[in-house]
Amino acid sequence: MTVAEETRVRRKKPLVTALLVVPLVPLAGLAALRLIGYDGDWYTLVALSLTPFVAVAGLLLGGLALALRRWWVGGIALVLTIALAVLVVPRLSASDQREVHGKTLRVLASNLLYGQADPKAVVDLVREQRIDVLNLVEMTPRVVDGLTAAGLFQLLPYRVLHPAPGAFGSGIVSRFPLKEVNLTGDSAAKQPGAQADLGDGVVAEIVAVHPISPDVDTRAWEREIKDLSRAAGEHGLRILAGDFNATLDHAAFRTVLSRGYNDAAEERGAGLTPTWPSSSPVVTIDHVVVDNRAAVQDYRVFDVAGSDHRAVFAEVRLP
16 A cells, blocks of 8 residues: 555545544444433424434444444444333333223224315224224314214214314314313413213223424423323323323423323333334324223224324323
8 A cells, every 4th residue: 555545545434434434423423312211302202202213323324433443433233222222122122911800991082184184984994993082182172063064973972072273273082071171271272181981880080182283382382281291190090192292202292101000002012113204104203092900902093084193192091
């Protein structure tokens, strides 16, 4: 090798290292936010929602750095990746469920995209999946008319409806009698609550969840989610279902779970099944959250024509 060639090689080494450090910095930043439990602003919320993808990217970065003999870069990248993987990988494995022998409740939640979802598609899902309780968000007066014409209220005759223009309407529709109760704090969009009388003295509390989108008001989003988090055991058996505008990697959502709830998707090993946007799903922001005194027997997602969200379904057995 000539002197000139040796000089070029020496110059390339710091340049390659610098190029590898560039993606390492945001990887480290996101891992730090996730590990300390800080959601931050809209931009960090978006980044946190992509944590599973970032973990994969970190693995690729670490492998590339080690292949190029950038040992410290590769080592740091792999340590960060392992830390994120410890948080993400368990979502692929179903958890053991409690031995409970009470009534079974089949719950479906669907975001109707400003009322543009196909009412017949929603009603067909209710019929095919034998739904007991249906939570609807972004429910407009017009879509209520469409659901009525499609026969929803013949299948589920009891209702607590608060239709409104745009994204602000929500409702609960049930096979069982409902009594509306206030189970949440104030929110930009109505998040109605109801007690469902399942018979034999069994009552389940239902909340149709739809906090404001964090791109509109991040602080209000955080407050409205945390308003859902009164500890299980301080109230009746409760199921929260709808569009949380949050993933399992957001601290505000984990606050809810930490107070005595389980995410139905995570319980059934489907915690990485995305729900939005439905055309090319990337993130899981729609959830069925269940009081941890109950058992999650099934969980699935369904496409709904006309909506940008996939509907989420869970079968829950109560104690």
